[in-house]
Amino acid sequence: MPTLESPPAQPQVINPKLIIPFVNSVRQVFTTMVGVTTTVGRPHIKQIPAASYDVSSIIGFSGDLVGSVVVSFQMEAAKKLVEAFAGSVMDPLSPDFCDAIGELSNMISGSAKKDLGVNASITVPSVIIGANHSIARLKDVPCLVVPCSTPMGDFAVEISIKQVNKPA
């Protein structure tokens, strides 16, 4: 079981060049697709899986970038943002609601990946619905939390990726 024998301390550095494209794409996607202005707070390293949310969308990265990017919402914010995005009220238990949340995160990660200019693949989104869940990753990839607020509610983007090869 190799991962349990790896050093317990999480690396506390994350390359800012990896983060800026995500901050830009979050702002752009929510402005153009949802019609809300996003205020981005001070990013911080996630030490423990303490912050918990009701709705999260996970996109995995592989290739030159390894890890995952999660967009997490409280339920009320998710409902309002999805309504503005899709143009109609959606039941949070419906597949369409999950699709809308997944599509927002897909646009954020897809656009950021393009800006980064790396040879990486992203997975289709997995959308988690469940009050107060938390998401943990393997210890060797640091996780940066970017808090975001909008007039419709707050959300967070959790970026837990590392670069395996330099960008072209």
Added chain:
Amino acid sequence: MPTLESPPAQPQVINPKLIIPFVNSVRQVFTTMVGVTTTVGRPHIKQIPAASYDVSSIIGFSGDLVGSVVVSFQMEAAKKLVEAFAGSVMDPLSPDFCDAIGELSNMISGSAKKDLGVNASITVPSVIIGANHSIARLKDVPCLVVPCSTPMGDFAVEISIKQVNKPA
């Protein structure tokens, strides 16, 4: 928002050749790494995100295989299986517990990917902790649930992948 305009019906077929390597690797990983025999129940297509769990590990696939594979546990089963796997009792809120759950799912997906002989990448695991959460995927990839039971408790493997290219 293209995905909401795609056909609403989920494809109800999934290639059995994609499933068998996962069933084999689940049996093998739990026998060799956890020391329990796994009884695999009848797989069924997941229609709605109804089944809910307490602990899940998501691994994303990209390349010739697209989608995700999730291993989901009730908390009591997860605690007992992790204890048998790691050789010590672990706090479910600790990073080591999440690492152990993630490592089990990583071995299952890694071994199945090898057997499939496809050119696909898998992501590092994301581990979700939260009572009664459910996981949804995009509608164009069917999700097959493989129920598994062990003397230490039950779990499920949810396979939601499609093949983009034929294996070599």
